[in-house]
Amino acid sequence: MTVDMVVLGLGYVGLPLAREAVLAGLTVRGFDPNSAVVDGLNSGRSHVDDLSDDDVAEIVAAGFSSTADIESLRGARSAVICVPTPLSSSGGPDLSAVLAATRSVAAILEPGMLVVLESTTYPGTTEGPVREELERTGLVAGQDFHLAFSPERIDPGNAQFGMKNTPKVVGGLDSASTDRAAELYSRFVDTVVKAKGTREAETAKLLENTYRHVNIALVNEMAKFCHELGIDLWDVIDLAKTKPFGFQAFYPGPGVGGHCIPIDPNYLSHRVKEELGYPFRFVELAQEVNLAMPSYVAQRAQDLLNDAQLAINGASVLILGVTYKPNIADQRESPAIPLASSLARKGARVQFHDPYVETWRTADEDLPRVEELDTALAAADLVILVQSHRDYDVDALAGASRIFLDTRGVTSTGSSAHRL
Template identity: 65%
Template structure:
């Protein structure tokens, strides 16, 4: 079978993209270095929250095929790189996965192909990192092959917006490259938004998530002083968001998690420091505030137990929800990890319950999973709502608990509940 496009990296970004393309008749080759992922997909088994086994089976029926054989990349017209870019130890992006993917593409690059990078990174990556590797074989970007950047905007678990109806930002190395990339996405995405170039497209993604990062930090800091002043911040937000213009509601929490908010703004901050020699102060302050929220939650937990004449050391603390957002199994950068570790460092016995996670080891072996939720809530000295999954009846759980600390503003009717 011949293929029209290859999606390189079949995770939370690449697989939904492949699904939408397959729906309109684009023959998609999925490439991944993980043989287990490839075998599961070809057998109709999904490994991401947003696609069911039936969804993957329908893709296979439509002609989708996954492989670890990079030789097949030479046979497609469009190649889209969707590999992760985690943070490196120095605070910048770890481009290891991107570099590996680009090297693989370069080995098989053919004249007339279009290469699109979707992996989130710092401005200039497409031109300064990707292009030289692809051109090393003698072909020229914008002449012999097209090169573009189109930031991924996948929001796992979002039931309203997916790959099809989320506008697709596209920036080409030149106009012809932008045209080619826009034509590819235009087959299955409702709206394509063009930028002047790759750097603008790269920076647009970072601006989106930096905006959220900073505003989350704002309400996290407000949560602290509102508590000290006896002000119900959750009520404040509900009142403020009735304004039909000029305000968007953000909510405090035990920390930020996921594949974007804790990571992407740091790419921009790193880029500013490394290239311009001065700090991006808003981002760095926001990172400082958000990163200290787990410690703040631990301090509040200790105070709640003190009110019951209990010490944190020796108390049983039950964490409800350990994923980074509700109703999905994704645990990337979940604030539950530093929260659990800091509780254990202070001598607490930490347990967890999560309907989406059967085996949680991210915080170490000292955290015990519980299967009987009601019994665990009744027995724990303190129950902390970390992630509000829809299967939780928060008010009932709060009422059944000895003490309940709600970091998501979901409990309303119990005197035993204290909100962040």
């Protein structure tokens, strides 16, 4: 049987990609070095928020299978790399997972094969380190095999836009590679957009997330001085967004989280500094502002306790919602983590509640999860809404709390909550 596509990395990006391709009739195999992930998927169990066990069982029944044995995937027509690209300890890009996956592809690389990188990275990765690893086989990119980059655009928890109806950007090492990648994705994605090349496709992804990063930093900075000036920023944003052109609403919060915004813009900043020798000042300033928000929320919490003649040292603080987005279990880079650590350093006794999270660890310790929310609300000196899950009736939660700090601006204006 000819395998149309091998997906390397079966997480939040790779698994939805594999599922959409299988549903479109492609023969797809998954590769992941984690045998527990492979065994779970082959048994019909999902480990990502956007896909249920039934979703995985459906594609397994349609012929999808996963393996940790790359040699068993020889003869595949294409390989798509969907692995994490975190930051290194020095703040630069960590390509270790990308290069490991590339070496796996190199082990089964054959003439005529298409290789696509989807992992977010700095401009030049595809035609640089990835190409170099693949060409160690003796095969030449653009001559013996096709090579392209297509940025992932997965938005966990988004019920409106998924893999199929989100336009797919593809940029190849040459026009033949672009065409081959476009042909592959066109089989299961509604709209495919061709880029000039791999660097343009890589940079497009970074621009998308840098745009959000910078604009979120703008409103986070405004949240601080609007509070000092007695201005309701949430009302300001509602007013501004009535303009039908030239404005897009962004909202303040306790910080930024997830797999994109806290990380991706730094890839672009790092590349600019490395290649050109000067800083990407917008990104660096946005990072400074957004990273400071958890500490700012902790200071607001301390101020509210002081107003109630309570010390934060020894106070009981309950955090509601510890994921980085509402209505999912994903905790990657959640601002709740540095917020809890900052509160603890001030002496607060921190507990949490989240309908999607059973156990939660900050940088320093495991925090206790409250089971009886009503009891915990009444007992806490201060409650902080960090993530507004649909399960929460926020006005009722605010009404049941002694002091309620709403970092998402979702409580009604007549409630007893203090908004960021």
